[in-house]
Amino acid sequence: MSKPLFDDFSEVSSKAWKQLIQFDLKGADYNEKLIWTADEGIHVKPFYHADDYKNPPKVSDTKATQWQICQTIFVADVEKSNLKAVNAIARGAECIKFILPSENVIVKDLLANINLTHVQVVFECQFLSAAFIDQFAFTSNLANIHIDTDIIGNLGKTGNWFKNLKADHIEMEAIVKNTNAFTVHLDHYQNAGANMVQQLAYALAHANEYLNYFDAVLSDKEKQTIKVSFNVAVGSNYFFEIAKxxxxxxVWATLADAYGFNTACDIFATPTKRNKTLYDYNTNMLRTTTECMSAILGGANRISNLPYDAIYHKDNEFGERIARNQLLVLKHESYFDKVNNPADGAYYIESLTQQLAEKALELFKDIEANGGFLHQLKEGIIQKKIKESAVKEQVQFDEGELILLGTNKHPNPDDKMKHELELYPFVKKNPIKTLLEPIIERRLAETVEQKRLEDE
Structure with a gap:
């Protein structure tokens, strides 16, 4: 063809589109009928146009062609966990995340027959020990090993430091200097009910506490070697989660650059627990599929899917295999690894990204102006704000505005679950003395499900 196809069509401005829409509304108010406001305070328009941008949106540096399928394994028995990891790798996993409840684990045995040249391994330690790092002396492939260290995340989740503020920071400093990495968990904020602006702002303020500390103890050269990983929980608001x-x-690049740290960030994503349900549990697979899609299109580096029965069954081969296969289908049959930055240039997503970033930075600056993240955690301000957001979302669910199919819409009255419970699927009450109020994760459907279990 001698000329491009689209030259045969004249351009239509955003003003012309709006005029046509206004005509079709027959006098109804355009803003009232077609523009809605998300919980994050973002106004969503019925259409987006190139006219909204003075300059074309920037090309992002995400590498969606390189996202990895991760298998998460809780280590109760080293030998069994190693066999499960080797089996998962043989069946398509490209990364393994071990959750370690204690440091009494022989790492060399746990990593037996795992090729660290090709497989990344993440250790989420439920303890704090710089001496634990000595166990990795047996291998030279440390580039593919990441120690998930987040003392502030532990403080927010449990209400206590591992030891105390000073001791925890000294221990973490030793770990970071040995591994050149640390982690920021914002998944906990999402699972507790924080909206997306809060999640981003709290992640920034959370990370800023670390940057303030390490800015004083690391050289400029060392700052550039630090790799920061963000653990993110992804919800079902498809386009918003991509933008998040x-x-x-x-926002991380903006903050890190101000301190002279490496601006690259590593994102580890997993579906949220907040919208998962006990009844009609197969719908959880639909939810996790779209949530994993959002994670991929949003640029996550590694994704660990949540098994459909994770909230009420112990770890089991079937649930884990289905969860892994969902990711395998997305990668190898749906071709979600063929384009590096698939969301670039979509005006709606670009607009959401810009607005979320701006609102998150605004909230972050407010937190810093009022004492910083640790201060606001101690005063209970962060917990209060998350509770307010969670209550708002809970009301939307209770009134049927926010729908979980099979739970608050079209429930199956014949569905029985009382004899299926291997795990307690609700918030556990364990009264202990804490330094501050912990941030509690809670699912939306818990009250409804408890009532249904009582009625069985």
Whole structure:
């Protein structure tokens, strides 16, 4: 063809589109009928146009062609966990995340027959020990090993330091200097009910506490070697979640650059637990599929899917295999690894990304102006704000505005679950003395499910 196809069509401005829409509304108010406001305070328009941008949106540096399928394994028995990891790798996993409840684990045995040249391994330690790092002396492939260290995340989740503020920071400093990495968990904020602006702002303020500390103890050269990983929980608001991950990279780059740290960030994503249900549990697979899609398109580096029965069954081969296969289908049959930055240039997503980033930075600056993240955690301000957001979302669910199919819409009255419970699927009450109020994760469907279990 001598000329491009689209030259045969004249351009239509955003003003012309709006005029046509206004005509079709027959006098109804355009803003009232077609523009809605998300919980994050973002106004969503019925259409987006190139006219909204003075300059074309920037090309992002995400590498969606390189996202990895991760298998998460809780280590109760080293030998069994190693066999499970080797089996998962043989069946398509490209990364393994071990959750370690204690440091009484022989790492060399846990990593037996795992090729660290090709497989990344993440250790999420439920303890704090710089001496634990000595166990990795047996291998030279440390580039593919990441120690998930987040003392502030532990403080927010449990209400206590591992030891105390000073001792925890000294221990973490030793770990970071040995591994050149640390982690920021914002998944906990999402699972507790924080909205997306809060998640991003709290992640920034959370990370800023670390940057303030390490800015004083690391050289400029050392700062550039630090690799920061963000653990993110992804919800079912499809396009917003894509934008959330993109915005996270933007706001982190802004903050890290101000301190002279490496601006690249590593994103580890997993589906949220907040919208998962006990009844009609197969719908959880639909939810996790779209949530994993959002994570991929948003630029996550590694994704660990949540088994459909994770909230009420112990770890089991079937649930884990289905969860892994969902990711395998997305990668190898749906071709979600063929384009590096698939969300770039979509005006709606670009607009959401920009607005989320701006609102998150605004909230972050407010937190810093009022004492910083640790201060606001101690005063209970962060917990209060998350509770307010969670209550708002809970009301939406209770009134049927926010729908979980099979739970608050079209429930199956014949569905029985009382004899299926291997794990307690609700918030556990364990009264202990804490330094501050912990941030509690809670699912939306818990009250409804407890009532249904009582009635069985």
């Amino acid at each position: 991950l993109r915005a996270l990279r933007e």
